Amino acid sequence: MFTESPRRLSQGVYWITDCLVMEHEGEQIHAYSSAYLVHGEDCSLLVDTGHPKDWASVEGQLDRLHAAGVPPVKYFFPTHAEVPHAANLGRLFNKYPDAVAVGDIRDYHLFFPEFADRLSPMGEGESIDLGGTEFVLLEAVIKDLVTSLWAYDRRSQTLFPGDGFAYMHHHQSGECWKTAEEVPDLPIPAFTALFSSYALYWTRFTDIEPHIAALDRLLAQYPTKVIAPGHGSPVLKPEETIPRVKQGLRIGSEQILDETRSSSAA
């Protein structure tokens, strides 16, 4: 469990995280279940909620931020209704009694019925004024659930891509809690391909290129200095890391398509 204060990634953007341990080919690897606090002059917004096993860690990190003067959380933005992204929403509603959840909030009333009156639907292109910065909801160009959305903080030029930019990291080599560029040996293409094989099932049956083209269009429209993903290490040098992520998406898509066709033919 992380006991440090959340890491500041940019002006008003903090990385709140812990690791989920996985085994792959006999090796212990980690994937983050990250949340991000974004604050303006008036209030804060939390992107995703962290994994349920990490609640004590998430709450501790939030408390340390508030102790340092970060304003209270007024908005929660779960990128989609999957456990590592949304599970602590009820605990957060309980912790911040004046906050509401925004986004494509269909289905959430089934999972958090006691907080159904604090779900506020917002869609692509809509935004929230946090005071000195604007938080904009975007189309999720790489996603799993139909309710997925991405987001962008205008002041810090930070993109929050949910399940996009998803790759693991090694535990043994001390890669936890570092940005993508702070770990030169991090095999981002291979780990991006591996994550796709686990979590982005649709890539087995579809052409990845239109999704990469959609990502390019999004990045052109929203100039990005920081990328804050749900599972991957945060990106502080997009020009270095984005090509490696695209390479991984292409490798994963080709590997998976070949395997799927081979097993189907057999």
Added chain:
Amino acid sequence: MSFPSTYESHGAVTSVTDRVRALGGLMPIDGSLSWIADGVTGAAPLHCYLIETGGGPILLDSGAPVHEALLLDQLDEYLPEAEELVLVLSRIVEFDSFGNAGTIMDRYPVVHVYSQFPVGQWVYYRHVHDEVEREAPPSWTSLEGGLELSAAGDNNVALEAIDAPLRLLATWWFYEPSTRVLFTSDSFGHAVMTDLSSPGCVTEEDDDTTLEAVREHLLAKFDWVRVADTAPLQEQLRAIFETRPIEAIAPSYGRPLVGASVVQRHYEMMQSTLEELSVTT
């Protein structure tokens, strides 16, 4: 209007076979359910399934918390008293599959859980869960394709785990060989209740499901199919349906489809839809 305003509290208990009972409740189709296609009206059943075996009961999935009180009442009524319960979760990453699992594990003698990931780390997610002190979680087995699952009281095969061919996230289907039921988790959920007089299950006598309804539901839930080469999916479905006798399809959403002829019709509609939508990559 065919539904009372409080029909969230209307139960959706129905017998699928003499060993399989659907539990759960209804939700209004009012634009708040992501898996329902535009233009569909009525109510959507959300089910979990209580399976009786010679070795004791198995509960497949646990329903959504909006139906927690309803489901606990149903379990109190239908669960054999004091029998050790095995819990199986088809999608431990999604709340409608495991949402009440923590509460059920706290209240009933759950002795073993089958799921993709370790149950103790995933299912306690609600703030009310933090108010309960508990000992170690029940024993756990990670699901994998072909795994044979048993009830607590014997080693007979009660369910076979099948890697779900249609899915968004980590999802498992299950086949129950005794009464020939295929549990399809979040697939095959296209049959909703048009009013409260709709039978709990779709049977040959009242099956008015159209190909268009199957297509629209598939695209509402699995939008990626719109741009997919579905040939491998069709082959995987064929391998499941044509190698096992199936007399009922039991989905998490929607009415169970009961009867060999009904199963065959819905299987063929799904295959036809996938073939129609397929693109070449």
